[in-house]
Amino acid sequence: MLGYVNLDQRYDVIVGGGGNAGLCAAISACERGKRVLVLVKDSYETRGGHSKYAECVLVAHEEGWHGLRGLSADDYYKLVMRSSKGNADPRLLKFFVENSMRYAEFVERHGVRWINDLKHGISHYRLESPNRLYMLGGGQGLVNALYHWLERRGGCKVVYNAEIVRINAEDGVFKSLEAIINGSRATLRADNLILATGGFEGNVELLRRIWGERFEYIRFRASTVNTGLPIFEMERNGAAMVGRMDEGIHPIVDARVPKFNGGVIDRDYSIPFGITVNANVERIFDEGLYAGGVTEVTYTRILLEQPGGIAYSIFDSKVWGMFKPHAYPPIKADTLEDLARKLELDPDRLVSLVKRFNSSIVPGKDYTVGIEPPKSRNARPIDTPPFYAYPLAPGFSFTRYGVRVNEEARVIRRNNRPFENVFAAGTTMVGNILTGDEYLGCFDIPLGGFFGIVAGENLW
Amino acid sequence: MVRVLTINDLISEGVREYYVCIACRFCIGYCPVWDALDTLFFGFRRDSIDRRDLEYFAYLCHDCRDCYYACPYKPPHELGINIPRLNSALRRVVDENYVWPRFMAGLLRRQYIYMASLFLTSLALALALTLAIGSFPEVVSPIITVYQVLPGTYIDIIGLVLGIWGLGILIYEGLRYWRGINGGYGGILDIESHMYALRDAFTHLWFRANGEGCDYPGEYGSYGRFYLHLSMFVGFLTDFAATATAAYYQDALHLYPPYPLTSVPVILGIVGGLLITIGALGLLVLKRFANSELIDDFWFEVDRAMLYLLLSIVITGFIVLSMRGAPFYGLAFLMHISLVSTLFLSAPHSKLTHIVFRYLALVKYYYDKKHKT
Numbered sequence: 001m002l003g004y005v006n007l008d009q010r011y012d013v014i015v016g017g018g019g020n021a022g023l024c025a026a027i028s029a030c031e032r033g034k035r036v037l038v039l040v041k042d043s044y045e046t047r048g049g050h051s052k053y054a055e056c057v058l059v060a061h062e063e064g065w066h067g068l069r070g071l072s073a074d075d076y077y078k079l080v081m082r083s084s085k086g087n088a089d090p091r092l093l094k095f096f097v098e099n100s101m102r103y104a105e106f107v108e109r110h111g112v113r114w115i116n117d118l119k120h121g122i123s124h125y126r127l128e129s130p131n132r133l134y135m136l137g138g139g140q141g142l143v144n145a146l147y148h149w150l151e152r153r154g155g156c157k158v159v160y161n162a163e164i165v166r167i168n169a170e171d172g173v174f175k176s177l178e179a180i181i182n183g184s185r186a187t188l189r190a191d192n193l194i195l196a197t198g199g200f201e202g203n204v205e206l207l208r209r210i211w212g213e214r215f216e217y218i219r220f221r222a223s224t225v226n227t228g229l230p231i232f233e234m235e236r237n238g239a240a241m242v243g244r245m246d247e248g249i250h251p252i253v254d255a256r257v258p259k260f261n262g263g264v265i266d267r268d269y270s271i272p273f274g275i276t277v278n279a280n281v282e283r284i285f286d287e288g289l290y291a292g293g294v295t296e297v298t299y300t301r302i303l304l305e306q307p308g309g310i311a312y313s314i315f316d317s318k319v320w321g322m323f324k325p326h327a328y329p330p331i332k333a334d335t336l337e338d339l340a341r342k343l344e345l346d347p348d349r350l351v352s353l354v355k356r357f358n359s360s361i362v363p364g365k366d367y368t369v370g371i372e373p374p375k376s377r378n379a380r381p382i383d384t385p386p387f388y389a390y391p392l393a394p395g396f397s398f399t400r401y402g403v404r405v406n407e408e409a410r411v412i413r414r415n416n417r418p419f420e421n422v423f424a425a426g427t428t429m430v431g432n433i434l435t436g437d438e439y440l441g442c443f444d445i446p447l448g449g450f451f452g453i454v455a456g457e458n459l460w
Numbered sequence: 461m462v463r464v465l466t467i468n469d470l471i472s473e474g475v476r477e478y479y480v481c482i483a484c485r486f487c488i489g490y491c492p493v494w495d496a497l498d499t500l501f502f503g504f505r506r507d508s509i510d511r512r513d514l515e516y517f518a519y520l521c522h523d524c525r526d527c528y529y530a531c532p533y534k535p536p537h538e539l540g541i542n543i544p545r546l547n548s549a550l551r552r553v554v555d556e557n558y559v560w561p562r563f564m565a566g567l568l569r570r571q572y573i574y575m576a577s578l579f580l581t582s583l584a585l586a587l588a589l590t591l592a593i594g595s596f597p598e599v600v601s602p603i604i605t606v607y608q609v610l611p612g613t614y615i616d617i618i619g620l621v622l623g624i625w626g627l628g629i630l631i632y633e634g635l636r637y638w639r640g641i642n643g644g645y646g647g648i649l650d651i652e653s654h655m656y657a658l659r660d661a662f663t664h665l666w667f668r669a670n671g672e673g674c675d676y677p678g679e680y681g682s683y684g685r686f687y688l689h690l691s692m693f694v695g696f697l698t699d700f701a702a703t704a705t706a707a708y709y710q711d712a713l714h715l716y717p718p719y720p721l722t723s724v725p726v727i728l729g730i731v732g733g734l735l736i737t738i739g740a741l742g743l744l745v746l747k748r749f750a751n752s753e754l755i756d757d758f759w760f761e762v763d764r765a766m767l768y769l770l771l772s773i774v775i776t777g778f779i780v781l782s783m784r785g786a787p788f789y790g791l792a793f794l795m796h797i798s799l800v801s802t803l804f805l806s807a808p809h810s811k812l813t814h815i816v817f818r819y820l821a822l823v824k825y826y827y828d829k830k831h832k833t
Contacts, residue, residue, distance in 0.1 A: 043536075045534070045535070045536055046536065046537070048532065052532040053532055055486070113671075113672065115488060115489045118489045118670045118671075119670065120492075120665060120670055121488070121489060121490070121491060121492045121494070121495045121666075121670065122488060122489055122495065123488055123494070123495045123498035123499065123502075125498050125502045135486075136489050136490070136530075136670070136672060137486055137487065137490070137526065137529075137530030137672075138484070138486025138487075138530060138532070139486070139532065140486065140529070140530045140531060140532045141486065141530040144529060144530065144679075144680075148680050258538055258539070261537065261538070263484075263532055263533070264483075264484055264486075264532070265480055265483040265484045265533070265539075266483075267483075317507075320505055320507055321501060321502055321504075321505030321506075324482070324483065324485075325479075325482050325483060325501055325507075326479075326483055327479050327480045327482075327483035327484070328479060329475075329479060329507075329508065330507060332507065386507075388507070
């Protein structure tokens with residue numbers, strides 16, 4: 001599985017990164033008869049980078065494809081454009097949405113299967129969205145299938161525990177790179193370089209510098225493997241950059257998840273079903289509007305500004321079972337006073353807050369009047385014991401800062417001319433399309449993979 | 461998963477791991493455990509997992525292992541999720557808890573010695589019986605039919621008693637398990653759920669993981685265990701059919717053994733024996749290569765003891781078949797039926813408990829699926 005790497009052999013292409021985008025690029029190049037070397041920083045056991053936490057795939061498709069509700073390329077385009085507040089590169093985005101189906105067909109052809117297609121043992125609660133495909137085995141299932149294809153195919157080498165530390169390019173041409181493989185430094189040469197090494201969502205020092213004291217509040221979903229070093233190496237070699245460095249904060253997560261590498265289990269779904277209070281027992285936003293996309297991001301920023309960066313989602317037994325639970329048991333009590341005591345909140349303030357909230361709900365309606373902030377949707381009185389709470393913290397998904405690319409996935413230099421033989425896919429170039437904190441679920445996996453496929457087709 | 465020692469530790473570890481799973485749910489589609497977990501939280505709107513749920517999931521799990529390799533939280537991740545190992549440890553708890561009589565649960569940890577003693581005791585008793593009825597000389601001398609050693613009525617009665625012991629206790633243990641996992645009267649009497657469970661058992665549905673195959677013994681989907689276990693299962697049924705046809709020949713048609721090699725009972729017996737041999741040998745080989753981090757050590761002996769016992773039954777069966785009319789034919793026959801009685805006697809305290817427990821877990825799964833709120 002690991003094998004040795006022949007450093008003298010000249011490869012047609014080195015792919016940096018063993019996540020979804022890197023594997024798609026490697027397979028795409030491998031299928032075209034190229035000699036491919038994939039450098040994976042993860043160990044064999046942890047392989048898959050941030051992609052192993054992916055859940056689903058959203059591509060433009062016809063009504064009824066895999067039993068899904070249709071999504072036209074135009075609608076998909078609008079959806080992404082809205083998520084990026086109009087900042088996406090329109091040509092790249094158009095190119096992607098019109099060809100996004102190619103990604104789904106590509107991974108399907110290479111062993112990935114969809115829960116949507118299965119006959120037995122499927123929970124209808126699972127397929128939450130009517131127009132998305134869910135991978136069997138999730139993101140880890142996805143990357144395992146792609147790795148398996150590469151292993152069976154042979155000829156294309158995957159090396160684990162290999163970190164790219166330096167990239168040498170001259171005049172827009174990639175020459176060589178230095179990598180630390182199993183602890184020893186090596187210089188590798190190839191005709192092409194495809195970078196799919198992710199962002200710096202796991203770079204502890206850099207993130208600490210960017211987020212200052214708030215770093216302590218944030219739970220980072222990625223593993224510390226993703227340091228983004230290759231992106232900065234490309235910047236040093238003259239690549240044009242996109243995106244800002246302080247973006248990527250979302251969604252709201254359970255405060256008890258690991259500081260790093262929490263992945264996909266952390267996300268909160270309870271907020272719209274109750275009230276969210278901070279440590280001073282004040283409601284902090286209009287919970288009814290918390291539902292993915294734009295509000296999710298804004299709300300995560302609001303939570304980040306609360307004392308201690310912590311809040312509590314409080315709800316009652318009426319709504320239990322209507323949303324996905326957290327990876328840790330809810331805090332539960334028979335009275336609001338007891339619940340407040342367990343959360344170390346002021347019991348009197350919580351009781352009076354809930355009372356005010358309950359009485360502000362317009363009878364027979366699901367919104368409130370006369371309280372600030374209002375709850376403008378989904379407002380239900382919190383009155384049926386037992387009462388529950390989840391502690392909440394701001395989460396951080398992935399960074400947007402990366403290299404600019406063109407429609408051949410070639411990295412663009414600051415002089416606006418492309419590198420001859422350097423390509424980027426995945427989170428290294430997601431900033432071309434997604435800017436700001438916003439995020440569209442299940443969109444980044446096909447985006448990253450698609451540009452990987454494209455890169456593999458356009459090699460020197 | 462840390463190697464836990466006490467049952468309480470194991471239960472809280474199980475609760476911890478399944479909480480992570482309900483928040484992730486990547487594995488839905490591999491097996492019914494994940495659907496059952498969803499049904500628990502969303503269907504029945506439960507807010508916690510307890511020991512009964514874990515015992516139910518434990519046998520709903522077919523040790524397919526796809527979920528382990530698809531888990532981004534498997535070791536070395538700090539959450540260290542290892543559901544196959546957890547479930548195999550919980551199956552140990554189930555077996556030790558619901559085996560009847562309880563004091564015999566310890567025999568699960570002494571399978572080789574237990575089975576060997578049962579075999580030797582059975583053989584000794586059989587020989588004593590031949591002494592008592594005066595057929596001892598036939599044990600070593602060339603004989604035409606085994607009835608010269610033990611009259612048919614004796615064999616029928618012994619078989620009946622052993623069958624009632626084995627099957628009766630197994631069913632009783634199943635009912636204890638059913639009560640333990642809070643199955644209820646509705647489920648056990650629900651014909652539809654039984655039909656689904658029977659379909660799953662006969663087609664080995666969950667050894668195929670929706671066409672993905674089990675990650676057994678290695679990391680990637682394989683139908684190896686599906687074919688081998690199915691081979692053993694069909695072999696078992698075929699040998700049962702061979703016995704039934706022989707009984708029919710004897711009691712209804714008044715044709716008495718030995719039956720010619722081309723007769724239905726003998727052909728069925730040979731085919732069944734070959735299928736069991738292929739299955740048992742194959743499963744032993746797979747075990748050799750399987751990832752031992754994913755299974756509780758407890759099952760090492762329990763699994764293998766049953767496979768060795770089945771193999772020895774088949775081998776002695778073939779020996780009996782080939783020794784007709786030869787000296788020691790009677791002895792070979794007594795050894796064969798002593799091994800068969802070992803299977804029946806040890807059944808309630810051996811690997812065979814998985815037949816009832818797993819079947820009932822499937823019945824509960826289909827009943828719950830139908831009756832969630």
